[in-house]
Amino acid sequence: MLSLKKYLTEGLLQFTILLSLIGVRVDVDTYLTSQLPPLREIILGPSSAYTQTQFHNLRNTLDGYGIHPKSIDLDNYFTARRLLSQVRALDRFQVPTTEVNAWLVHRDPEGSVSGSQPNSGLALESSSGLQDVTGPDNGVRESETEQGFGEDLEDLGAVAPPVSGDLTKEDIDLIDILWRQDIDLGAGREVFDYSQRQKEQDVEKELRDGGEQDTWAGEGAEALARNLLVDGETGESFPAQFPADISSITEAVPSESEPPDLQNNLLSPLLTGTESPFDLEQQWQDLMSIMEMQAMEVNTSASEILYNAPSGDPLSTNYSLAPNTPINQNVSLHQASLGGCSQDFLLFSPEVESLPVASSSTLLPLVPSNSTSLNSTFGSTNLTGLFFPPQLNGTANDTAGPELPDPLGGLLDEAMLDEISLMDLAIEEGFNPVQASQLEEEFDSDSGLSLDSSHSPSSLSSSEGSSSSSSSSSSSSASSSASSSFSEEGAVGYSSDSETLDLEEAEGAVGYQPEYSKFCRMSYQDPAQLSCLPYLEHVGHNHTYNMAPSALDSADLPPPSALKKGSKEKQADFLDKQMSRDEHRARAMKIPFTNDKIINLPVEEFNELLSKYQLSEAQLSLIRDIRRRGKNKMAAQNCRKRKLDTILNLERDVEDLQRDKARLLREKVEFLRSLRQMKQKVQSLYQEVFGRLRDENGRPYSPSQYALQYAGDGSVLLIPRTMADQQARRQERKPKDRRK
DNA sequence: GGACATTGTCATTCG
């Protein structure tokens, strides 16, 4: 399996490098535009808005434990820094994010610099990318994120490992992890499709002038092809014996089992200058973050995570420590030293993994029977209750212990999970996106009768208002056509007298079309579309009796001269029936102007109009009633439209809120999972750190007499247990006092 | 014929 992996990763890297060497830019944009947000995040990293940069972290060195540029004792360095950084990271709540930073390093065999290959290499853009950490004395400039990384490295004078076949193990591991991450995140299958790659490799081989013939591509790929499986979800091909457990991930990181030359190759690119061009810690933490994500992917289900205890191996559990946790320089382990603590401390070595068990005899007293012991040790930040499982307070060395009860289990009861799933179902299945889009379109096409600004009713109201105003201003323009009368005369349609049913007279009478109003209100369709559906014109209600059919049918009406008498009478009867009651009354009272004018004229013009005629009191009263009712009718229509829009908006808001609630619940699950992982991590870290502390005589501290205290300022102190107990009591009192 | 939807109208309030 390892060989397969090696074959594959070497192949990927070499292929990329070869492409870059021949000037073919490996376009990662196809990744980025392939609607694979997680993949995009992998390559680009999350948005810088919420990506913590590590600028302040680049030059951090451990106090009193710096690293010599040429020192190959990286494991000690890593171990010490990892422990401390992780301890400090414990107070940072981190939700696991999909962030993978991968760098491909290559160097021109001749050692030429970037000028020869301006676009060579993978142009990987990373938000947290590889920040230049070398000093100006190295003649190093700030790397630009847009630049190809290989170019950067060359500019940096970074010592890249030999290109072909001699990739550093770190490169291989990075690519391996990245590749696996891509598989998990559903990268395009062509990326992993062996046949696709084989074709590319063939092209590559042709381009290589028949030069060196790598055997990996043939043998290894063939071996791979025999063991390929197809992912059920993504259809991707992946090795059948692909490791699915975390231990496989740990295989990807340096270990002692690797040949020494690989180890050296790992170190060589990192330790060439007086200052490493790559921040070791950042690289390492990136690796850690990658492994976290891998481990997250490995987890099968949330419920399993929430309710099943981890395997117990503190180093193989999914730690969610911030990879960019700033190292506090003023770490002080009072009365303690880390002498030799990391001499033989190799990360991920069996020694470390077995540490909790092997050193259990010395660590057992670390957790006294006193249930408040650990509370006191971390009492200053009140972290114990947060991070330590209850069992830890009462039992000894639960690092490799079996089941840890989840103290937060109450927060994640079955009901909540059921709610999450139900809401997801309701939202993802019950809420048809097509309907949503249609609704959205309706809102967008709405002439506007909603309450909010985006769908303000003012648009339609204003249109109607403007129609009214326009009609008032252009009320004398009696030549407006029936079709345009709607827009010009507004929604109010009180037809004129039946005697004036010709097209010209209809101008004041048409205005309101109940059918259109209905459609407009119900579906907000464009009246032009409605006109395309003539069979719908007379479907629906017509309570108004005020619509002059000429308004609708004027185009279809034959010329008046062509009408026979009988048809005229029929039409008159029909129109008479279509008239509103007010129109009938006005007609009966012989009101000399149209109801439309009565209703829509401004007050001043309306008064002028009244003054022009000698009208009886009954006529004046009727006119005022007509005007009042007409205006109220429009107002009622607007009011109902607004009401309907309000309901629709509320409905949409409810859907949005339900979606947000489901999302928040999912985030809560993630938070709690991260919290649980941190608790487990702090448990193991505490024991690791404490177990490696030595006094002046090189003897370990007694856990019954001393305890580590994690102060609020980030420092870790070794204090006498009595003092820690006192502080823990104070911490316990504070909440009680607050309650009082 | 009853339920329901639509529309018009009245009364009232508010700016």
Add this chain to the structure above:
DNA sequence: TGCGAATGACAATGT
């Protein structure tokens, strides 16, 4: 104070 908009309530009408 008058006007118009807004709105609840009710009635009329159609499906």
